[in-house]
Amino acid sequence: MSVTIIDVAKEAGVSTATVSKVLNNKPYISDSTTRRVMEVIKRLNYHPNAQGSNFKKKRTGNIIFLAVTQLHTAFHNPHMFEILCGAQNVIRNENYNVPFMGVSDISDAYESVKKIVSCNTADGILVHGSATSRLLIDFLDKNNFPHILIGRPPFATSSCWIDTNNRVSGQMAMEYLQTCGYFKIAFIGGPKSDEISRHRLQGFVSYMNINGLAIQEEFIKYGTYTKESGFSMMEELLSHPILPDAVICENNQIAMGAVHAIEKHHLSIPKDMGIITFDDYPLSQLIDPPLTVVDINVHEMGKQAASILLQKIKNPALQVPSFVTLPNLIIRSSTRSIKQEPLHHK
Structure with a gap:
């Protein structure tokens, strides 16, 4: 007994x-x-008895992490789980459970949120960008249900969101390559419709324009976030009469394909061509040579999001401003070495 x-x-x-x-x-x-x-x-x-205690306190003891999940999500979007781990490290100290709710699409996400709110099965929700829609956010706002968005939504909202500044990421990549002595820079990224890729490209173009550097349209390629697409886009670049001397790859998968294409043409990295990518996945260190990356601390982003959500749960009327985090540069051997101090961005 x-x-x-x-x-x-x-x-x-x-x-x-x-x-x-x-x-x-x-x-x-x-x-x-x-x-x-x-x-x-x-x-x-x-x-x-946690259930009985929570019932008396009118709390469920649950904070849900909501995201769209598909086949190989963990491989293609490891950021999601790093964010979850960061959030969990904060939330578990407050005696909350963090159930992960994977849904098939944004429509399913909306229906799931309606059930959570109507059945009172959670005290708050962390909404990953993959599950965000105007309908879902408007519903949470209307019901004054505590929530934080992971990733800036592509529409105006009063909801609090946390994201990284991808334009600064693109600028940082370009600035560092120029510091290393590269000037003919190419950019190979995801689909034109992808907001993250578009913002990083805007940062790249902005830096080029501000510093009077020529932008060659044939040096900008759009594809998919796969190794195969990276290889194909790099092959196109290498077929031009004038070759770039460095390439900004929008993710690690694209970079892996690009490196294979460069090796196929017997070019040396970083001497003949420099490579820089974004986000320090384990893959970036397994590629030969290990990749220089513009990185964001997504684990810390998860911790910040969780801390804000806990404040909202205690005071649902609390107005918390949205904010962005800044990236940092991790220098490895896929780019030439420089003699001056590394760049610092405030």
């Missing part, structure tokens, strides 16, 4: 109300009483 709070109270010689106050860190309980109760709890191996 399991140990109850009555057993603890009897053994410690106090009331059940005192045991409850000790468990909930309430004031006005003497240190000696607290120590005695905690010793009995440990000796009897007593575990409070």
Whole structure:
């Protein structure tokens, strides 16, 4: 038979109300009483009924991480799980569970959120960018349900979101390549419709324009986020009479394909052609040579999002401004070395 709070109270010689106050860190309980109760709890191996406690507090004890998941999501979008780990590190310290809810598409995400709110199965939701839609966010806002968006949505909203500045990422990549002595820079990215790729390209183009560098349209390629697409786009670049001396690859998969194409043409990295990519996945260090990357600390992003959401749960009326994080440069051997100090962006 399991140990109850009555057993603890009897053994410690106090009331059940005192045991409850000790468990909930309430004031006005003497240190000696607290120590005695905690010793009995440990000796009897007593575990409070979390469900009953949460019911009294009118809380579920759940904060849901909502995202669209498909085949190979973990491979193509490892950021999602790094963000989740960062969020979980903060949330579990507040005695919340973090159920992961994977849905098939944004329509499914909306229907799932409606059920969560109507059935009161969570106290808050972290909405990954893959699951974000105007309909979903408007519903959460209308019901004043605590939530934080991971990734800036492609529409105006009063909801709080957290994201990285991808335009600065593109500028940083271009600036560093120029510092290394590269001037004929190509950019190979994902689809034109992809917002992250578009913003990184805008940062690249902006830096080129500000610094009076010529932009060759044939040096900008669009494809998909695959190794095969990276290989194909790099092959196109290498078929031009004038070759780039460095390439900005929009993700690690594209970079892997690009490196294979460069090796096929017997060119040397970084001497003949420099390579820089974004996001420090484990893959970026496994490619030969290891890739220089413009990185964002997505684990920290998850922690920040969780901290804000906990504030919102305590005070749903709290207005928290959205904000962006800045990237940092990790220099490896896919780019030439430089003699001056590494770049610092504020």
